[in-house]
Amino acid sequence: MKEITLGVGLAIEIALIIATILIISSHLRKNSRNNTNIQLNEQYYKSLFEENPDAIFIFDLNGKFVVANNAVSIYGYSVAELIDKPFSGFVLPNDLERVTAHFVEAVEGTATNYECSILDKEGQQREISVTNIPIFVNEVIDGVYTIIKDITKHKKAQHDLMEAEAKYRSLVENSLVGVYIMQDGKLVYVNPRLCEMSGYKCEELVGLNVSEFIYPEDLALVNENISKRFNNEIGTIKYEYRAIRKDMSVITFELYGSKIVYNGKEAIIGTVIDITERKNTEKMIKHMAYHDQLTDLPNRYLLREKLNEAIIASSQNNCRFALIFLDLDRFKAINDTMGHEVGDKVLIEIAERLKGCVNEKDIISRYGGDEFSILLPESGEQRAIEVAQQIITKLSLPLTFQHHELLVTPSIGITVFPNHSESLDTLIKNADLAMYHAKSLGRNNYQFFNEELNKKAQHELDMELNLRKAMEQNQFELFYQPQVNLETNQIYGAEALMRWIHPEKGIIPPDSFIPLAEETGLIIPMGEWAIRTACRQNQKWQEAGFSPITVSVNISAKQFFQSNLVEIVESALTETGFNPKYLELEITESITMDVERSITTLLELQRLGVKVSIDDFGIGYSSLNYLKRLPIDKLKIDQSFIRECPHDMNSNTLVRTIIIMAHLLKMKVIAEGVETEEQVSFLLSQGCKEAQGYLFSKPLPVSEFEMDYMQKRLEK
Template identity: 85%
Template sequence: MEEITLWVGLAIEIALIIVTMLIISSHLRNISKNKTNFQLNEQYYKSLFEENPDAIIIFDLDGKFVVANKAVTIYGYSVEELIDKPFAGFILPKDLERVTGHFIEAVEGRATNYECTILDKEGFQREISVTNIPIFVNSQIYGVYTIIKDITEHKKAQNDLVEAEAKYRSLIENSLVGVYIMQDGKLVYVNPGLCEMSGYTCEELIGLNVADFIYPEDLPLVNENILKRFNNETGAIKYEYRAIRKDQSVITFELYGSKIVYHGRDAIIGTVIDITERKNTEKMIKHMAYHDQLTDLPNRYLLREKLNETITDSKQNNCNFALVFLDLDRFKSINDTMGHEVGDQVLMEIAERLKACVNDKDIISRYGGDEFSILLPGSEEQRASIVAQQIIAKLSYPLTFQHHELMVTPSIGIAVFPTHGESFDTLIKNADLAMYHAKSLGRNNFQFFNKELNKKAQHELDMEVNLRKALEQNQFVLFYQPQVNLETNEIYGAEALIRWTHPEKGIIPPAAFIPLAEETGLIIPMGEWAIRTACQENIKWQEAGYSPVTISVNISAKQFFQSNLVEIVESALRETGLNPNYLELEITESITMDVERSITTLLELQRIGVKISIDDFGTGYSSLNYLKRLPIDKLKIDQSFIQECPHDINSNTLVRTIIIMAHLLRMKVVAEGVETEEQVSFLLGQGCKEAQGYLFSKPLSVSEFETKYMRKRLGK
């Protein structure tokens, strides 16, 4: 106890010296003279020693604790627990040798500062900063005065900062995103990502003026945004600009930057993303959205935008423009007979020919299907007429595909702003009406819109509505035109012809509604109805005891190429019980042009037992090749050839050739439109034994046909 008291006294004396130097130097001269001041200084020491937030310890020369202030409790120990224990027990083994060396230096009279790691009472590591001061008494060292600062949190923060900086640097250096720091208009830092994007090395970029690799047209934008960021007008901002790579190719960057202080001066730090591919993709998607995929012409959506812009400009400048709308005549038959591949080639060729008819300011668009439109800004009727005439002339040259020579003619309608409309929808509608008017006048011509066309359009709309209603209300009936054996003068069959029995207008002939039915697609349900009805009425005649006859039903190209034609025929035969031998399907010559598409359906129909004939032979796209490949039973010579017989040599030659060819191919021949006995004699002389026409009978209703022919065959 006396030794501790001695050390405490010694510590007090040393502390008084330190306190006297740092805090109360003005009182040093009076300490030895004034007892009161000594007591006061003793209180100063106690406050400095006991209340100091840093641990203050006195070690003897052997490194054992002699005395400590209460700050040591932050390590979990009381002062009493530490007294007379060596410091070595609290030092981590890795630091012990180094700490011991510092202690020896203090014992030898040299003050030292160092850092090390100790264990607190709970076994946790604590980082400390240590100051060892030798204690001199009369020039002799009696111990070591140690001040300990706990720097655990400081070291942790320091380590966290180093770790964060390492992570940041690793992230930046390995990032796919370009990173830069710009100062005074020059790059002072770039990461490898930016080097890869730009094609430059880091050394080449550092110190480079940003204006040296920015696309000239975008430089004002870049400078404006740099100024805004330095002026803190927008804070961190993002924008796009084009840059020039080292290889002089142009790329698009998306840049995000903000103001910072770098090495004590204002700078801009930012990230750069190469969005060239994205911009190209967006451009491609936009192009695809506004252009026709087949012809690469603007589509109807881009036409709407351009036409609306032209309307606005024309109103502001008080000028006119014209909208030309054209449709390719009979194009659907090309698709139906030769396939869509040929149809696509035709459309691409038409697009190229249209380009030759206009100038750079005009806009050609594929409106849809086989419809094209041409916007003629600043044009009136006169120029529109000239362009329409050029189109007709350009399209008059035949097209050759798959060894077939095709003629594609246009029907053209024209609307002029503002006379024929002041909005997109009105102009398109009126140009479309004018186009249909041109088609009704024989095709291959152009017409301007006029008010009378609205009335006609309304009539056709009403007609379509009535056609649909006619299907729903069973207003259609079949008439039958007898087919006669010219040698026996007896009927062997009949052609079923559809008629519309309108409740108010009476019987409407096919020419008045079949074209509209084809256009609207109603021909498909009408054709299915005709097949079923012909089968039903034929089987009724047989069940009534009449001799069987073959009924032929016309099949349109659209109906023929629908996927379920064979199923429809099979269903009609199965439901009615009609023998397939008594059903004949008449197809148009154009259907047989696409041999690959038609042969499958024809073979299926042949398998069922249905007969196949080609109607109006000689008027379509004639090709002898299909006749030897397709399962055709009969050729029907078109009435236009028969009408001139036997007085026209050319007609005679054509008819004779068709008959001989059919016989050589083991096909039957039927002559249509026979009206005179001379024609009968001529046909018999050429070996044609079957015919139909007004010489024998006009088309008859079911009851008339039954009374005049079916009963007569039974002698009733």
């Protein structure tokens, strides 16, 4: 029994020992885990402190460095150099008071965050972001834990960005072009220049739907281009459209735009330039090129374009059209007896009366001089007869000018497409032949083209024969019209003008034979004769002791484009010994239409030292886009522009435009047909210093020109 009791007690004791061991073991394991956690936390703290890329410090309550991590090296210091030193020695004076206040807040228990400037060891200013955290030990503040992040680069980038934005804003706000941003169909930004151009205040434009100021006819174009940009069909786009100003006037913009992201949403940014004045100028120049200055009717060049369009349309639609040519009978007599001013008024009145004979689809043009043409689309013989009869009736009514009653009748020729030809040039030629046939039948009637007009062709052959005979018998002479410097009133040159001295008919004016010479090709030998004669005569004057002058000779288009023009000019200069700098060749505007061929010939003439001018500038069609490429020395303003100056505002504007254009292209400019002192004053005020015309002298034969001008120059 005793042994049993002893056994139970031993078992209990053993159990207690085991339990004690387990408790001790559990306690030891717990202590071991706590120690491990402490060591782990110490490692965490050590890594966070020592490996942190930002500088970390502990300050005592007096603001002295107690501990620092190795990141302070980015400021050039070692940890040892900082310990026991106050932070105030590193802060810029301007920031010290604010930094101290933040430190005091941390000492008093409030964490703070701020930015300031310090100096690194090399004395360079560094921008930093500072976080101060109070250190509590047993619920008492024992120091301040400080983390600083170097934001120097960030601040510089921020400063650069602000500076760039300021520059951009200044550039945009003061730009000479309009700038806008559009989002959801509305303007969300506009610069002052756009407001100025549109007449709106900025606050009025912002929020306005673009459709509210776009010209209605251009709205579809604008919307289409906006859609293309938003759909990434195109990148940057350039196009023109019309807009309505606040005062309801219409202006034309040239727009450059592209897609951007603005305030997190897609938008369109763009610039606009007000090109209204440029478009008006282009329109005016184009109008000048295609319209007659006196009557404002389409000229022959526009007629040719419309004729070509009519031929194409009529061929496709299997229909006809009629072409009417008319010439005013005895119009030259009006000019000769009453002067060109009355003659011009007659032409203007005739143009107005012709407008009353046709409908809106018909095209009236002044073909040249006193010749007019009328294109009647989708018309045959019957319509042409009705219009021709109406013209004869209306033009037969008397005209009254300066208390004189004038009667002007027309001679009318008619061709019908395709009956009389399917060729543009042949239609014009046949209408012209029919017109002259009407004139030959007594005037004031109309005639259709027919084969009987071969008689007219025979007449031209006879004239051609007479022209050839005139060349063989030396019936041509050169007359000279002086060209005057308006500032000094001295002549500096003369234009050589061809005259046909017929043994029976006397002086035949150039208008009577030059066109035929052009058509038959006789103008080429006649032109060569004129060049050689002018060079020879001018050389004689110089050898006789007269002061040198520039002599200008007209060159026809056919002569200009002959293959050996340059060789002819060079040969004439060599044979006569004439200095090329005193020779000027006057070409027509039509030559500028074939730019590439023209440039080659003009450069060769320039190489010889010969000057080149464009004669009668403004009445034909000059390819203004290419005019700047041509080596031209001078533009000659046609007398029809000068005639109304300075009393007619339109004439003044046209003349001023030509002078400005010539000067911008580094060309001289001379006015033809000057007849009054008022015209001289106007030309001088516009910068035109050269002129010729009846105010100074009519064209003179050699003997009279010598006596009246060359001799007087020598005496002076």
